Amino acid sequence: MATTGGAAGKVTPTVYVSVDVEADGPIPGPYSMVSFGAVVAGWHDADGFRRVRDAGAAGFYRELRPVSDTWVPEALAVSGLDRAALLAGGTEPGVAMGKFTRWLERVRTGPDGRRYRPVMVGYPAVYDWQFLYWYLVRFTGSSPFGHSGCLDMKTLYAARAGVPFAGIGKRSMPEELLPGLPHTHHALDDAREQAVLFANLMEWEGVSG
Structure with missing residues (x-):
């Protein structure tokens, strides 16, 4: 356990949820989120941070029907998903986001039975967050x-390491921080990889000296 907090009355218990998004373009609306995966990375309260010990724990994953007629072939190719298959059999976005919201409600209850506030974490978070937030608001009315x-992991690393944000990449991080999991561009696999990286960062003591 690491990263202790202050008085319990001043700390909002938080559950960190690692989310990875695969999309067919740069922004939501004109382009589509084609898949996303999510897993719990850990819980944080006044007593500190507790990671999820099972990196293969059950998470949430859906492949989505596109919301527009435009896409960038190179962006779609990253996920390895087929647009025709998504149009024919992808989950309707409203159904997917509704089920995701219900999954989040379940994981908000921590191992101790308390309710935790969900916070999304990603690497980097800005791309995934814009799609996830847009889809939640567009199809469920709220986030x-x-x-x-x-919470962006690149920003977290920059703050903990005391280095400039520009130029940060996984190759610039100490080896002990890196997950021993593959980065496959399958959204659930990558969400699990990110969850381990996040937990490592939260428990890391930073650069010594």
């Missing part, structure tokens, strides 16, 4: 994360 419940 369980609020309008700003998002």
Whole structure:
């Protein structure tokens, strides 16, 4: 356990949810989120941070029907998903986001039975967050994360390491921080990889000296 907090009355218990998004373009609306995956990365309260010990724990994953007629072939190719298959058999976005919201409601209850506030984490978070937030608001009317419940791992690393944000990449991080999991561009696999990286960062003591 690491990163202790202050008085319990001043700390909002938080559950960190690692989310990875695959999309067929740069922004939501004109382009589509084609898949996303999510797993719990850990819980944080006044007593500190507790990681999820099972990196293969059950998470949430859906492949989505596109919302527009435009896409960037190179962007879609990253996920390896087929547009025709998504149009024919992808989950309707409203159904997917509704089920995701209900999944979040379940994981908000921590191992201790308390309710935790969900915060999305990503690497980097800005791309994934814009799609996830847009889809939640567009198809469910609101976001369980609020309008700003998002934490970027690159920013977290820069702050903990005391290095400039520009130029940060996984190759610039100490080896002990890196997950021993593959980055496959399958959204659930990558969400699990990110969850381990996030937990490592939260438990890391930073650069010594």
